[in-house]
Amino acid sequence: MRPRLVPRQAPSRWMALLAPLVAALATLLSGAILFAALGRDPLEALWVFFVSPISNWYGVGELGIKATPLILCATGLAVGFRGGVWNIGAEGQLILGAITGGGLALLFPDGAGLWLLPAMLVAGVLGGMLWAAIPALLRTRFHTNEILTSLMLSYVAAQLLGYLVHGPWRSPEGFNFPESILFSADATLPIILPGTRLHPGILAALGSALLVWLLMARLFPGYQIKVVGMARPAAAYAGFSHSRIVWLGMLAGGGLAGLAGVMEVAGPIGQLMPRISPGYGFAAIIVAFLGRLHPVGVVLAGLLMALLYLGGEQAQIGLGLPPAVTGLFQGMLLFFLLASDVFINFRVVWGPLAPRLKG
Amino acid sequence: MDWELNTLVVILVAAVRAGTPLVFAALGELVTEKAGVLNLGIEGMMLTGAVAGFAATLASGSVVLGLLAAALAGMALSLVFGVLTLTLLANQVATGLALSIFGIGFSAFVGLNYIGTPLPGLDPVNLGSLADIPVLGPLLFAHDPLVYLSLVLYGVVSAFLYLSRPGLVLRAVGESPDSAHAIGYPVIPIRYLAVAFGGAMSGLAGAYLSLVYTPMWAENMTAGRGWIALALVVFATWKPLRVLLGAYLFGAVTIAQLHLQGGGVAISSHLLSMLPYLATIVVLVLISRDPIRIRVNAPGSLGKPYHPDL
Numbered sequence: 095m096r097p098r099l100v101p102r103q104a105p106s107r108w109m110a111l112l113a114p115l116v117a118a119l120a121t122l123l124s125g126a127i128l129f130a131a132l133g134r135d136p137l138e139a140l141w142v143f144f145v146s147p148i149s150n151w152y153g154v155g156e157l158g159i160k161a162t163p164l165i166l167c168a169t170g171l172a173v174g175f176r177g178g179v180w181n182i183g184a185e186g187q188l189i190l191g192a193i194t195g196g197g198l199a200l201l202f203p204d205g206a207g208l209w210l211l212p213a214m215l216v217a218g219v220l221g222g223m224l225w226a227a228i229p230a231l232l233r234t235r236f237h238t239n240e241i242l243t244s245l246m247l248s249y250v251a252a253q254l255l256g257y258l259v260h261g262p263w264r265s266p267e268g269f270n271f272p273e274s275i276l277f278s279a280d281a282t283l284p285i286i287l288p289g290t291r292l293h294p295g296i297l298a299a300l301g302s303a304l305l306v307w308l309l310m311a312r313l314f315p316g317y318q319i320k321v322v323g324m325a326r327p328a329a330a331y332a333g334f335s336h337s338r339i340v341w342l343g344m345l346a347g348g349g350l351a352g353l354a355g356v357m358e359v360a361g362p363i364g365q366l367m368p369r370i371s372p373g374y375g376f377a378a379i380i381v382a383f384l385g386r387l388h389p390v391g392v393v394l395a396g397l398l399m400a401l402l403y404l405g406g407e408q409a410q411i412g413l414g415l416p417p418a419v420t421g422l423f424q425g426m427l428l429f430f431l432l433a434s435d436v437f438i439n440f441r442v443v444w445g446p447l448a449p450r451l452k453g
Numbered sequence: 454m455d456w457e458l459n460t461l462v463v464i465l466v467a468a469v470r471a472g473t474p475l476v477f478a479a480l481g482e483l484v485t486e487k488a489g490v491l492n493l494g495i496e497g498m499m500l501t502g503a504v505a506g507f508a509a510t511l512a513s514g515s516v517v518l519g520l521l522a523a524a525l526a527g528m529a530l531s532l533v534f535g536v537l538t539l540t541l542l543a544n545q546v547a548t549g550l551a552l553s554i555f556g557i558g559f560s561a562f563v564g565l566n567y568i569g570t571p572l573p574g575l576d577p578v579n580l581g582s583l584a585d586i587p588v589l590g591p592l593l594f595a596h597d598p599l600v601y602l603s604l605v606l607y608g609v610v611s612a613f614l615y616l617s618r619p620g621l622v623l624r625a626v627g628e629s630p631d632s633a634h635a636i637g638y639p640v641i642p643i644r645y646l647a648v649a650f651g652g653a654m655s656g657l658a659g660a661y662l663s664l665v666y667t668p669m670w671a672e673n674m675t676a677g678r679g680w681i682a683l684a685l686v687v688f689a690t691w692k693p694l695r696v697l698l699g700a701y702l703f704g705a706v707t708i709a710q711l712h713l714q715g716g717g718v719a720i721s722s723h724l725l726s727m728l729p730y731l732a733t734i735v736v737l738v739l740i741s742r743d744p745i746r747i748r749v750n751a752p753g754s755l756g757k758p759y760h761p762d763l
Contacts, residue, residue: 099542099760180546237744238737241493241546242684246730249677253730257723379550416565418672421558425497428551429533432543440542 099440109438114384114391117430118398124426134413142412143405153404155290159362160403162295163188163354163371165396167378169299169306170350172387174343176310177319178326181344183229183244184351185375186251187222191352193255194221196274196359196366198281200263205280214281214356222352223345225251230344234337240344248375256368263366274366283361293361295354299396302350303389310389315342351375372403373421380428399424458588464708466591469600470666472704474499474658474675476603478682479689479696480610481654486686487614488647489627489754493549494534495655496679497556502527502656503663504560507567507670516575520599520660527656528649530556535648539641542758553679561672572668575599599661604697606654611693623647627752630759640759655679677730684733688740690750699736706732 122140129139147153167184174181195218202210225247232238256272265275283293310316315338322329322339330336358370381399385391406420478495485492505526510519534552537543575597577584583594614620623643626633630640658678663670681703689695710728713720741747 101760182550232734232738236738236742237747238734238741239687242680242687242737243734245680246677246684246733249730250727253723253727257721260723261721376554380554383547416562418558418561418565421554422562423558425551425555425558428547429537429555432537432548432551433541435543436541 097442097444099436100443102439102441105438106441109434110386113431113434113438114386114395116434117384117427120430120434121423121427124430125423128419128422129413132415134415139409139413143409144401146412147401147404147408151287152290155287155292156404157397157400158287158290158292158296160400161393161396162293162299162361163358163374164378164381164399165299165393166295166302166350166354166357167347167375168381168385168392168396169303169389170347171378172382172385172389172392173306173309173316173319173346175323175382176387177323177339177343179340179343179347180241181226181229181244181347182241182379183226183246183248183375184347184378185371185373186244186248187225187348187351188355188358188371188375189248189251189255190225191218191222191355192359192366192370193251193258193355194218194224194352195356196277197258197263199277199360200274200366202281203275203278205278207280210278210280211283211360214360215353218352218356219349220352222348222350222355224348225352226344226348227341230341233340233344240340244344255366255370259366259368265365272368276365277360281360282364283357291362293357295357295361298353298357300393302353303393306346307389309346319343351378372417377403377424380424380431383428384431402427462588462591464705464712466596467708467711468701468705469596470704471707472700472702473600473603474661474666474678475682475685475700475703476607476697477658477661478655478679479685479700480603480606480693481651481658482682482686483689483691483693483696484610484614484623484654485647485651486691486755487627487752488623488644489630489752489757489759490538490644490648491545491549491756492531492534492552492648492651493546493683494530494552494556494679495651495658495682496675496677497553497559498527498530498652498655499556499659499662499675499679500560500673501530501556502659503674504564504567504659504670505656506660507572507663508563510572510664511567511570516664519664520657523656523660523664524653525656527654527659528652531648531652531655532645534652535645538758539644539648542760545756545758557673564670564672567670568672570669572664574668575665597665599657599665603661607693607697614693624752627754630754634759634761640761644759655682658682681729681733684737687747688736690740690746691752692750703729703732 126136126140130136148157171181171184195214198214198217228247229240229243232243233240259272259274263274265273286292286294318334319339359366363370377399381392381395385395402420402423406417409415409419410417478499482495502523506519506523509522510516534548537548538545577595577597580594584590622638626640626643634640662674685696685699689699706729710725714722714725
């Protein structure tokens with residue numbers, strides 16, 4: 095008697111919704127075990143990690159700030175992932191958005207009027223799209239695997255930002271720190287919740303989730319993306335252009351990641367510096383999967399992931415744990431999710447091997 | 454011996470050293486992919502191997518024990534990947550990414566106490582007067598032992614894949630798991646072995662960085678080498694000799710960039726640091742321009758989950 099996996103007749107919708115919850119609970123449990131192994135009281139540690147960060151309005155604002163780039167990147171990535179376009183370079187596209195949008199702010203150090211901020215946002219979107227267009231072009235024109243090119247370009251983008259803030263864009267009054275000047279008031283996002291640092295980015299994130307839902311559920315290109323992702327031969331038979339899907343998937347991911355980047359530097363950071371993201375673009379991959387590649391799920395998963403980042407910071411202050419604990423939790427979360435996803439398409443049967451009927 | 458030749462020898466020797474971690478990692482991934490499994494987690498396994506090897510060497514004082522620990526750590530992580538993708542049939546791309554994210558976080562977490570602690574490193578082998586031969590001496594006979602280990606492993610992997618029966622079976626499993634299953638070969642256990650070998654090799658690759666190349670631990674010290682190793686396997690069209698040569702080519706690009714920086718070329722170090730990544734993109738484009746070449750050479754079932762009832 096040993097357990098076997100038997101394919102289901104049709105994927106279980108219940109399991110598809112249940113799997114993220116199971117994964118989150120399993121991660122919590124492993125976290126408790128980890129904290130206990132490190133000699134901390136697990137319940138207290140979990141409290142510090144997951145509850146205390148959002149026990150006041152300031153904390154809620156911080157949660158919104160961290161959820162913004164995660165939701166923006168993940169909704170964009172989800173469009174591509176649905177169509178089998180593996181853009182894993184959102185981190186680089188986010189950095190490029192910060193460079194193009196932030197660069198515009200640096201052109202007008204004393205401010206330039208109300209048009210500057212919208213122009214920066216557009217520049218950020220275009221910057222992210224430009225960076226995503228490279229793997230899209232290489233994929234459609236030269237059949238080059240977009241996983242590797244988009245990832246390599248993330249390293250290139252990080253070096254480009256480093257070059258700019260160490261070199262031409264370094265602030266003359268910055269005591270030789272590798273930082274740009276602070277953006278002018280015209281180039282800075284306003285605060286929408288008094289007493290916090292929350293900026294309108296969270297509204298943009300929710301709006302983008304709505305737009306992506308509209309695209310995927312109601313518009314024809316979204317339908318084409320889904321068909322390509324589920325059955326490429328069927329899509330080819332229907333005459334859907336695969337190149338178009340690649341371009342659409344890459345540009346959606348790149349544009350929204352670029353928007354996330356410019357909002358980071360125009361919002362909580364307020365200037366350009368060598369490290370503007372603690373890996374939001376990579377964490378967004380987990381957010382997209384955890385949210386079942388669906389906009390509503392992505393918003394919820396983005397909030398959870400933001401809490402992981404906040405909790406990591408709190409654990410550093412309150413428990414003396416390194417911030418790397420966040421990466422550990424992120425990896426575990428995705429592992430547990432992938433493991434529970436098995437039960438969407440398979441069920442477990444205990445017993446001897448059944449005789450094979452087919453074939 | 455004139456000065457230019459001397460410099461060239463120094464650069465070539467350094468290129469071999471810089472390429473050696475890629476040789477380990479890419480040879481391991483080659484075997485994994487030949488069995489039909491795509492493991493994108495090399496970066497995570499390398500980092501875990503690097504920190505495990507560092508910790509074990511620091512605790513025991515023995516580099517050999519450090520290497521062993523690194524290989525075991527890489528293998529342990531690869532078996533997590535194996536359970537998820539082979540037993541639980543999870544998506545290989547997503548699971549590999551998870552492995553990389555987990556490995557980066559895990560190694561940073563474990564390695565926190567080791568930052569700033571130096572290790573003595575590893576002396577070159579002593580082959581007596583052979584090393585004194587001009588040009589050939591330093592190029593062939595004065596490397597550290599792990600360079601020779603990587604070459605031995607290259608020979609073993611090539612012979613295994615193309616001259617031995619188990620290697621033939623492994624390739625059959627990668628080309629057509631259904632046929633291999635039909636004639637009675639255990640597809641899943643064979644894939645587990647291939648994944649475990651890849652993990653151990655990635656662990657060794659990481660340990661080469663933290664024990665020999667730059668004998669210390671730093672967060673994220675692999676700096677994308679795991680991803681470059683992945684690209685290298687594609688670039689090599691799944692052939693061991695090309696993996697070896699490609700690894701040294703990438704080593705040369707890395708070294709050329711360092712020499713340009715050291716030589717006072719008036720280009721920002723940040724721009725020069727882009728070179729290995731840009732080179733990776735360029736070679737990937739060159740090799741994949743011809744889709745038939747990739748389709749003919751890639752293992753037939755690469756990246757596809759296998760379940761006997763599907």
